[in-house]
Amino acid sequence: MKLDINNLSELINDRIAQLDFGDKPLELYEPIRYIMQLGGKRMRPILAILGYSLFDENSNNIIEPAIAVEVFHNFTLMHDDIMDRAPIRRGKATVHEKWNDNVAILSGDVMLVKAYDLLLKSPDDRLKKVLLAFNKCASEVCEGQQFDMNFETKDDVSVEDYLEMIRLKTAVLLGFSLELGAILGGADHVTCQHLKQLGTDIGIGFQLKDDLLDVFGDQNKFGKQVGGDIIANKKTFLLIKALENAKGNTKQELRSWLEKKDFDKTEKVLAIKGIYDQLDIQKITQQKINEYFDAGLKRFKALEIAAGKKEHLIGFINKLMNREK
Structure with a gap:
């Protein structure tokens, strides 16, 4: 094909x-x-x-x-x-x-x-590698989901906690996807692991981008309710950084919105977006997204594979980086 x-x-x-x-x-x-x-x-x-x-x-x-x-x-x-x-x-x-x-x-x-x-x-001579890699990935996805559920009742979720959770829940499956292709393509173990980590880096960047679009995306392009994470008090990178960086009255206002049980959804979204704007959360999040995408691209460029064979994957990664939905 x-x-x-x-x-x-x-x-x-x-x-x-x-x-x-x-x-x-x-x-x-x-x-x-x-x-x-x-x-x-x-x-x-x-x-x-x-x-x-x-x-x-x-x-x-x-x-x-x-x-x-x-x-x-x-x-x-x-x-x-x-x-x-x-x-x-x-x-x-x-x-x-x-x-x-x-x-x-x-x-x-x-x-x-x-x-x-x-x-x-999968071919018989590569099937065991495929299944072992898949089983590890599938277990990690379940671990990530459990961490995500734990965060619902945990007040002190750190940035490091959150990044590890999305690595497991979302990113490792993207990493396995590239690893699967490499295993079935006959790549050596080091190259397979290299591509797995590349996909994981891209996966973390992708989820952070999803968090960002949920707050600052175009409703018509994003395809789902903008501000849904804010309404649900979901502990995303944006909220965790805002709680970490907010001081004085700003922190008090943010905490007040998080504690309210009865509120107007539109009012809450606008209020917390306003706090995010005060704290430069959009810029901070975009910097973290770029950090992971750049790490993945750097890792990919280091692979000793002909440039012509890399162009489709690089093009797809760039598409994920620049997506608006």
Whole structure:
């Protein structure tokens, strides 16, 4: 397959639509098809394919294992939405809202099994490496989710705590995506680990960018409610830095908004955005985003791979860096 970055998402969606998850009972399999067809950026399978293309041009060899990462990702979303009591996912009702918690739990369990089925399409001589790397990553994603839930009732979350949480919950799966591509492409262990860390750096930058867009993004471009994290008192990098840097009346005002149980949502968002502006939080966050993206790009450029083979992945990383949604 000739690599064309603009068509990769379409190709992945077509292959996902063709997957046979199962038919009966309908209540078990319909929610899987539902969440998988809600769309999304598909960046994890794209990263796996781009990672593979650094070492082998025949990207058809990695399509099914790459889609396994997307199935696993959506499995985590299905279960996370239950834990977060989230009503909306990508503009549509979440599975537990459309059906119920028990259906969402069981359908999610089947998705995890299906992810393994797709990973088993890997060549026999590389399968053990793939499964060991995936199992480590999957455990870390669960650790990150638990830390995130712990933070809901923890008052003293530090920047370091938060960065470690998003590394586990979000970034390691992007790291595994590149690592998967490298393993299946026949790269040596050092190169695989190098790409894994690159993807993890990019993943942290991506999540920080998501935090930033949630507050300062364009509502029409972002695709979900701007200010949702503020309304929910979610402990993001922005809030943690604001609590760390605020003094006197500013800190008192910020604390007051965080403690209010009854408030106007629009008023709260505007008030806390105003505090963020006073404290230069947008600039501070963007600097931290750039730090992680720059670290990833520096790591990538150090790889001894022909520049022509790197251009698609660099282009995709730049797209993630400059996204507005």
